[in-house]
Amino acid sequence: MLHRSSPRPLLPVTALLLVALVGCSSSAPSSPSPEPSVDTHGEIAGAAELAEPAVGLTSIDGEGRVSHLDLLEETTADLGAVRTPAALHSDGRYLFAADASGVSIVDSGVWTWDHVDHFHYYRAEPKLLGDVRGGGVATVATSTSSTTGGTGVFFPDSGEAVLLDTEALSKGAVVESFRLRVTPGPGLVAPAGSFAAIAAADEVTLHAADGAAMGDPVACTEPAGTITTRVGAVIGCRDGALLISVEDDKPVVERIPYPEGTSAPRATAFAHREGRPTVAAVAGGAGAWLLDTRARSWTLLPTPEPVVQVTAVDDKDANVLALTADGRVLVLDGETGAERAASVPLVGASLAAGQPVSLIADQQRAYLNGPTEGRMWEIDFADGARVAREFAPERTPLFVAETGR
Structure with missing residues (x-):
């Protein structure tokens, strides 16, 4: 059963959109769709185009069962089951649930296509x-598109670097563009346009x-x-980061070193609002790193x-969100680090138990899951970190991703 404390306002439409006449019901054909034409604005045959994002929280419980909570309708759908994951990654459409023997891929069926000036x-x-x-x-890395390019998967024990065809995923097929063997150990495959960078054994190729x-x-x-x-x-490195971009249809690698004289611990995991140029990472007990990829x-x-x-x-307000050890969500000034607001403790028990907790930000709200608490929260970070809605799903939200945006 779902509980809420207050309704979420509908999000504004950022552009005038045409609603697709094909497949406008909630279901789409189960067979792979034909290849889209050039510049289809992210459309896949059989999908319905909507006037606003179909935002949801897609979660996986401790037995691998997948659920999707529609945040507009406040309804929940059962999407099936995968192997119980040890880690989860999402690009806002697909969920990549990883365990020791592989990665299971779930298509939430909702996505946003970014056309830079509209969506x-x-x-x-x-x-x-x-x-x-x-x-x-596996470590999984995605691009900013759920219908083109590639998705990188790196298996540390076997040293297998895999690039998946994301366009094929959008048609319902799992297709490997390549699978290469490199030195086993920590590593990753980062897609960049139609290319990919493999990081392993202290080098990137x-x-x-x-x-x-x-x-x-x-x-x-x-x-x-x-x-x-x-x-x-x-790609994070011990001395900073590498930025792989595409210019004139060729990959370009730039090194962004940490500021001289810094003694703060390095960044090892990045998070941001989908598609934005600035990302954040924990800097040990020293605070947080902000990496502006536009300013390098x-x-x-x-x-x-x-x-x-x-x-x-x-x-525009340079908000940065942080999670404390006792489970509070802090809203910080991204220029000074000063605290603007803080929630009450929400996920302290989950953090103390070592459960996977995810703090997710979009333009208007933040989302947080508490496996031990058996809850998910929607937080209005611009309004004093107020809990706008609290959900009590029937299945424990061990892992959660915001989808549709």
């Missing part, structure tokens, strides 16, 4: 797409979509953490107290 919103039939096998809990190597390796000591912004793909610069942001998670909203 298109779609709904299709949700489905379980299948598995990608490999050794060890560039590859075409068919796996062919391009150029010389670039040093990256102890690679950890990756995220894609409007500017390009970020790092800022060490002091926080009022040590935080365990941080994400950059990157809005």
